[in-house]
Structures are given as C-alpha cells and as structure tokens.
Amino acid sequence: MKPIQHASVPPLAREESADGHVKNAGGRQKAHRAVASYFCRENAGPNGHECLTQCALARRLAALKGVDYAGLHPPGEAHDGSMYMVPSDTLSAADAARLGVTCEHDLFGGVVPHFFASTKVITHDLPQPGKSPAPAQWSSRFPAAVRAAVLPGFTVFSIEDALHAGELLLRDGPVRLKKPSGIGGLGQSVAGDAQELRAQLQAIDPARLAQEGLVLEHNLVEVDTCSVGQVVIAGMVATYCGTQRLTRSNRGQEVYGGSSLLVARGGFDALLSLPLEPHMHTAIEQSRIYHAAALAAFPGMFVSRSNYDIAQGRDAGGIFHSGVLEQSWRIGGASGAEIAALEAFAADPGLRAVRASTTEVYGKSPDLPRDALVYFQGEDEKIGHITKYSRIAHADT
Template sequence: MAALTPHRHVCFVACRRDARDHELATQRGVAERLATLLGCRYAGDADPAATGPIGYAVPNDTLVSLEQAQRLGIRGRLDLFGGVVPLPFIATKVITHGLLHPDAPAPAGWRREFAERVANAVLPGYSAFSLDDAQAAGRRLLEEGPVRLKAAMGTGGAGQSIARTPQQLDEQLASLDQAALQAHGVVLERNLSEVRTYSIGLLHVGSLVASYFGSQHNTLNRHGEEVYGGSELTVVRGGFDALERAAAGDADLRWAIALARSYHAAALECYAGMYASRANYDVVRGHDAQGRALAGVLESSWRIGGASGAEVAALQALVDDASLESVNASTTEVHGPQAVVPPGATLYFQGDDPHVGPITKYAQVHPHGHARRED
C-alpha cells in the first residue's frame, strides 16, 4: 500500500493552555494513533514556539496565525490534523453571524461578505462587539422569541445562556466581562426547541479523504450537570458528494450536509490563506417560538475534537479494508467510578482528573452497519 504522507514522524502541539489532563491525554492518544495510520513514528510533543519543521502536526487548537504555521513547517492541510486561519476571531463563534449595522465595531480583517454568504445556512442572529450593539441586537431578536447568548470563546455549551425578556437580556449582558466582549465579541441567536443536532465532518488525512455524519449525546458529570458524553459517527470514504449519496434516504440529513457544505466553502473562499484537514460542523434543526421549523450551522471546529477518537478509528478501518465504503464508530465519555471498557475499544483516559473527577474515555468501531464497495 502506498504511504499516506511523505512525513516521517507525527508531533503533538499543545497550544491550548487551558486544556485539562483528560483532554491532553486523549489528544496525545489520537496523535499517536494518527501516526500509526499514516505509517509514521510518533515523536511526542513539539514546542508551539519552534522555528523549524516538526513533521506532521496535531495541534490541540486551531492555529490562528499563518506565520506560526509556516514556522512549524505547516504549509497546507497535508501537514496537520486540524486547521489554520489567518486571524484569531475566525476560529471563534462570532464569524457565524453578521453585525447589527455596517458601521458596527468589529475586529480588523472582518469580512462582511462571509455572513452574507452563509445567511441561509445559519439561524437568525448577530455578532456584537459592544454592549450597545448587543442590547439592540438582542431586543430585535426578542421580537420573535427567546434569544441564546454565546460567549465567543466558549466551547460546546459553555458560556451560553437564554434570555426570554429584555430584563433577562440586560442582566446577562451586564454579567459578561465587558473588556472580553469588546475584544472577542458575543453571539446572539434565535433559540430553538425540539432540537436535533447533527455533526457533519470532512477529513483529509494525508492522501485519505473521508467525511461523516452523526450525532452527539450528553451524560451527567459528578455535579449532576449535562455535559458531552460522546459521538456516534457514520464515516464515508470520500468527500461531501459521497456523504450526500450515503444520506440519500434522509431528507433532513441531506439538508444538514448541504448547510455544512455551504458554510465550509464560504469560510475557505472568504478568508484567504485558511485551510483545514479536519472540519466539523454542528447543524441544528428545531422550531422557534412561533412553531416555525428552522435549521442552521451553529458553529465550526477546525481542530482536534471530542469525536476525533472515532474519526481516527474509522479511518484506520478504511485503510485496513479497501472494500469498505463506510464505517460506524463512536466515542464515549463516562463520569464517575471506573466504567467497563468494551472489548476491542481504544481506551484514551481512565482516571481522576483534577477538574472533572473520575472519567473514562474510549473509542470503538462498530461492526454493524458497515457498507462495502460494489464490484
């Protein structure tokens, strides 16, 4: 079999400073398994401030500088698992929505045409970089129902709240760090009920191209709060065209794929220099306060993520068996005393994390549901 990459070794790059122990252990584990997949030696951690080629890179966050990427020897999507953007705000939630008015404050490099391109692929909403704009945008959205506020730098559901009245809106906006609001922004978005969220992804790992659809599920942490509990994916050999064919019998899923595809293309075309080998889009479908059905991309991820253990497991299965057209795989996170890990699963972490307590994290490929190529 031909090598998937010319790189000889894979390095993990810990550029996200607030990553927790269980996250770092999982991310390093994914990097090590990517090395096996690519036929490379795993070389451990590389310094984010290095000034020379480090091999195939697995950073644990989106790289927000083209110059930094080039210093590490990363020049395109064949050189890393993740993504590179030219400016920091592009890697956050704020790019998903437009500004309240053309003269509203925004970061240098803001491209108004991106929000225009994705207007039909996202929910009604605004991004704001001042308290006045956020209040005005929120009141405009409240005319049609509850509003979800999202901190620009939040991941998953962190840093989010729902305002149902102008008073709640003002209280929630006042509770934000005003310096952070001006520097990073806040997202205000139509809140939906009866929601279903799809995970849509595109992977370019060396010469191997795959895509997937799937869903996430929540679990309870030690405080009884709902947190991410894992992902179930169907990974298809090939890009978005192949993914749409695999979803032929599900109109809602095909629509979610089309929305993610539109968002992905707009990002690459509007922000020059950007590239990503791992792209994941959360697409929601639900109803607003008026009972109207709405769907849209909630946010993007151009970095290693919670589903990456399943992604790599599925990619390895595709490499091991050329007859496979699609693979089902999952990741699972269990909080509490040591959970039983299923036979054949890849254990990424099992222990007591200082921040979240006892947690077990594993990935597995499921033999049922695999599709093979037709002769």
C-alpha cells in the same frame, strides 16, 4: 412544519478519486519523519484529560501515517516543518508559519489568517452594518454567504450592539447568548426578556467583548444536534454525518457525551450516495455551504479536519429551523470516531462506509463494551474521573 429547503452547494476546493484518495489538494504532501502533538493553551496541564486524550489520538495518527510519535512539541518553539502537527486548536497563519505548517497535509486541523476566524463570531451579520464596531479584519462577505445555512442571529462587539441585537431577536422569543470559544455548550446562557438580557450583559467585560465578540441567536427547543465533517490524512479522505448525545458530568451537569457517525470513504458526494434521512441531507448541504464560504472568505485558510454542528429544532413560535451552530477546524470530541474509521479504511481497501462512535462517560469503573477502544481513562483534577472510548461497526449500506 415548513418543508426543509435544500440549498445549492458550491464545489469544494479539493477533488477526490472514487476510492476516497486525494487527487488534487491544496498543497504537496511531505514525507514527515514523525507526528507531534502541539498544545496551544499554555495554562493547560500536560496531565489533564484534554492533553492526554489528544496525545493518545495523535499516536494513532502516527501509526496511520507509518511514522513515529514524537510526543508534545514545546510551546512557542519553531520547527522546520519535518513533523506532522496535531494542534489542540485552530492555528493562526503566524503560528502555522512558525511550526513549518504550509498546507493541509502538514497537520490534523486547520489554519486561519486571524484568531477570530476560528470562532463562532464569523457566522452572523453585525446588527448595524457600516455602523457596528468590529475587528479590522472582519469579513461581511462570509455571513452574507451563509445566511441561509445558519440560525437567525447577530454577532456583536459592544454592549450597545448586544442590547440592540437582543431586543430585535426577543420579538420572536428567547435569545441564546454564546461566548465565541465555548466548547460543548459551555459559555452559553438564555435570556427570556429584555431585563434578563441586560442582567446577563452586565456580567460581560466590555474590553473583552470588543476583542472577542459575542453571538446572539434564537433559542430553539426540541433540538437535535447533527455533526457533519471531513478528515484528510495519509492520502485518505473520510466524510461523515451523525448525531451528538449528552451525558451527566460528575457534578450533575448536562455535557457532551459522544457522537455516533456514519463515515463514508471519499468526499461529500460519497456520503450523500448512502441511505440518509431528509433532515441529514439538509445538515450536510448546510455544512458544505459553510465550509466552501469560509475557504472563499478567508485567504490563506486550509483545513484537513473540519466538523460542523447543526441544530435542528423549533423556535418559540413553533417554526422549524436548521442551521450550522459552529465550526471546528481542530482535533475534537468526535475525532476518536474519525480516527477509528480511518483505521478501518486503511485495513480494508474495499470498505465503503462504517459506523463509528465515541463515548465520554463520567465516574469510576464504568461498564464498557467489549469492543471499546479506550483512549483515555483516569482522574482529571478539574472534572474528576472520566473514560473516553470509540467503537466501530460495518455500515448497512
């Protein structure tokens, strides 16, 4: 196995004090009168598990800020900016302006100038720079800046480019195809040869591909997925690293089952000062590179919640790889643990770090730990019965 290389890391735009409070952030903090949830997906039912989960977590964010929870903000309705928003997805600059969101202190999530900048397609180079089709706002600067922090792969916006990129990657083993907005491993498939690649590409709508794009990467085996992230709210900064785990859904499919995090009060330097294994140092440094490159490549972007998934495993030739798979600049699966850690820091100003976890378990009447903080339990019309909870413990630091 090749030794893990640690890359140099540019500084972040934000500066934190030693106690984990924001000293110099990207905008002025407002006195919000309430916290509101904003569900960006119009076809999502208000009684679905995603919406109800996010509303429950937004209620806890309101308590952290010491204000009321105002419930769901009506889709498409403008706002004057007096409410702190918890959107279900990364906001475009246009949506942020309509909601009165002007800086990272106005929301739990992030704002990007264009929709595609919030998806996986920003991560990789085009297979034929200068010739490959891409959106007008496409940035070649970003994939160039993160090349050492991601897996070998390409982004494509046409079937022709997908075939070309896939054939290049197949020389070193199977290829993973990833739709841009898939969550928790959904919207992905693996092609072991050119015939399988062509068959899978035939099922893709060329018009949709031209608009949204597709990612092709080396497929890894023996994979561990690390999570690295940071949240900023109520003057506090918390930064974390950890691992994800899988579980079985009610249909027997392997799906996201939760995250276990080590959360530090403060920025990345505070996290790196804790006892960590070498592979986690690599994941953190690759995430910092990705984070800083995004802020530099997309003018007007700002985030208060960022999460990066890093895959560490071997390709078909046995070569070890570590790289950022995707970014999340919105409330997500790990947010139950993030908020539990923030609550612990708020309750104990001297607390330096905590271990926090979130768990998603399928089926009726599961056995829950006594200290479980349940934020959703019920029947979802699409996935069946599911329970979501977080736990908190003092870290051994």
